[in-house]
Amino acid sequence: MLHLALEKTLNLLIANGTVSLDKLEGHNIALHVPELSLSLCFVCSNARIYVLKAQLHSDVDITLNKTAFLSLLRGAELRDLITNEEVLIHGNVKVAQALSDLFAEASIDIEELISHHTGDIVARQLGKVIRFAKKYPNNLIGIVETMKDDFSTLLITPSHSRFFNKGEK
Amino acid sequence: MGKATHFGYQQVDAADKQGLVKGVFDSVANNYDLMNDVLSFGAHRLWKRYTVGLSNVGKGDKVLDVAGGTGDLAIKFREKVGETGQVILSDINGAMLEEGRKNLIDRGLVDVGFVQANAEFLPFKDNTFDCVSIAFGLRNVTNKEGALKQMHRVLKKGGCLLVLEFSKVDNVMLGKFYDFYSFNVIPKLGGLIANDEESYQYLAESIRKHPDQETLKQMALDAGFTFCEYHNLSGGIVALHKAVKA
Numbered sequence: 001m002l003h004l005a006l007e008k009t010l011n012l013l014i015a016n017g018t019v020s021l022d023k024l025e026g027h028n029i030a031l032h033v034p035e036l037s038l039s040l041c042f043v044c045s046n047a048r049i050y051v052l053k054a055q056l057h058s059d060v061d062i063t064l065n066k067t068a069f070l071s072l073l074r075g076a077e078l079r080d081l082i083t084n085e086e087v088l089i090h091g092n093v094k095v096a097q098a099l100s101d102l103f104a105e106a107s108i109d110i111e112e113l114i115s116h117h118t119g120d121i122v123a124r125q126l127g128k129v130i131r132f133a134k135k136y137p138n139n140l141i142g143i144v145e146t147m148k149d150d151f152s153t154l155l156i157t158p159s160h161s162r163f164f165n166k167g168e169k
Numbered sequence: 170m171g172k173a174t175h176f177g178y179q180q181v182d183a184a185d186k187q188g189l190v191k192g193v194f195d196s197v198a199n200n201y202d203l204m205n206d207v208l209s210f211g212a213h214r215l216w217k218r219y220t221v222g223l224s225n226v227g228k229g230d231k232v233l234d235v236a237g238g239t240g241d242l243a244i245k246f247r248e249k250v251g252e253t254g255q256v257i258l259s260d261i262n263g264a265m266l267e268e269g270r271k272n273l274i275d276r277g278l279v280d281v282g283f284v285q286a287n288a289e290f291l292p293f294k295d296n297t298f299d300c301v302s303i304a305f306g307l308r309n310v311t312n313k314e315g316a317l318k319q320m321h322r323v324l325k326k327g328g329c330l331l332v333l334e335f336s337k338v339d340n341v342m343l344g345k346f347y348d349f350y351s352f353n354v355i356p357k358l359g360g361l362i363a364n365d366e367e368s369y370q371y372l373a374e375s376i377r378k379h380p381d382q383e384t385l386k387q388m389a390l391d392a393g394f395t396f397c398e399y400h401n402l403s404g405g406i407v408a409l410h411k412a413v414k415a
Contacts, residue, residue: 008223008225043395043415048225
């Protein structure tokens with residue numbers, strides 16, 4: 001579910017104009033975090049981003065440790081991570097930098113996202129809604145819709161991560 | 170008999186299936202929404218909301234809802250795309266399309282397009298839509314592979330296909346309950362509420378004949394989609410396949 005939450009968050013920010021996908025349009029980026037057994041592929045096309053668990057042909061492969069992954073999502077400078085040898089990059093470094101810039105613009109609250117894996121789904125869902133409400137205080141309809149979406153997700157997908165993992169391929 | 174296919178548990182000529190399915194939906198169109206609510210205990214609304222939530226559809230996008238029937242998804246997509254976008258609801262069945270038209274007009278949505286079309290021969294140009302959806306429709310299509318190829322064709326690069334459909338339950342106990350419910354309760358409720366037990370017997374049978382999650386995923390990939398993933402909902406009673414033309 002991490003990839004879905006990440007995809008939804010990024011696309012919401014793209015739609016709101018908070019972040020831009022211009023430099024990434026048409027590119028695929030693979031990101032590996034071996035410590036978390038996590039491999040994601042970011043597919044940027046048609047002004048939106050898909051975050052997949054699948055392995056696709058990519059323009060750049062980024063491998064990094066858990067700490068660097070969290071730092072990257074918080075907007076850390078990619079070159080600092082490279083200097084500290086926390087990141088390995090194979091392929092187009094400019095594309096990797098563009099992804100790093102995207103995360104920096106988005107300032108994703110990764111603790112909130114991965115709290116899902118600790119079972120704290122309700123906190124995560126509510127956290128998303130609260131942050132959305134703080135960010136867009138005038139968009140009450142959007143908040144209500146977001147709450148409905150999140151509530152639907154909670155209702156139709158059981159709250160055990162085992163089930164989530166089993167249900168996604 | 171020409172090329173055979175299934176209609177529920179019956180083997181029928183492939184050329185006859187479309188007419189038989191038409192008969193089912195002509196019969197159930199008037200009570201379709203009511204029966205969906207009753208039979209799924211309202212869960213179909215949550216499954217559809219989840220589907221639209223995963224679509225990444227935004228303002229200004231073009232969406233095609235294939236086999237859109239009474240318009241549940243089209244209504245939700247219209248909210249997402251706004252006035253600058255476009256939603257087209259298509260269905261092969263005129264009676265279902267008429268129900269969809271009524272539902273949308275009742276909600277004041279007059280700018281959704283309606284097209285009576287066979288999913289196997291979509292009358293749209295290549296690379297037209299940002300998103301194509303088909304909810305509880307694919308299992309009724311005779312040539313599913315052909316329909317998937319058509320949906321791939323009309324999608325823009327970077328567009329996504331969403332297939333919401335009954336699938337294979339992934340829990341033994343739930344499966345036993347679900348089988349009992351499907352074959353003993355659903356047809357009876359169909360007879361009681363819609364006065365049409367036979368059509369709802371077909372519903373239960375057609376679900377069992379529909380490809381399982383992995384098979385449908387492979388079919389989407391074979392149709393040309395770059396990747397496809399699926400999400401089991403309600404223990405696999407329903408699965409949402411999301412395929413992208415990257």
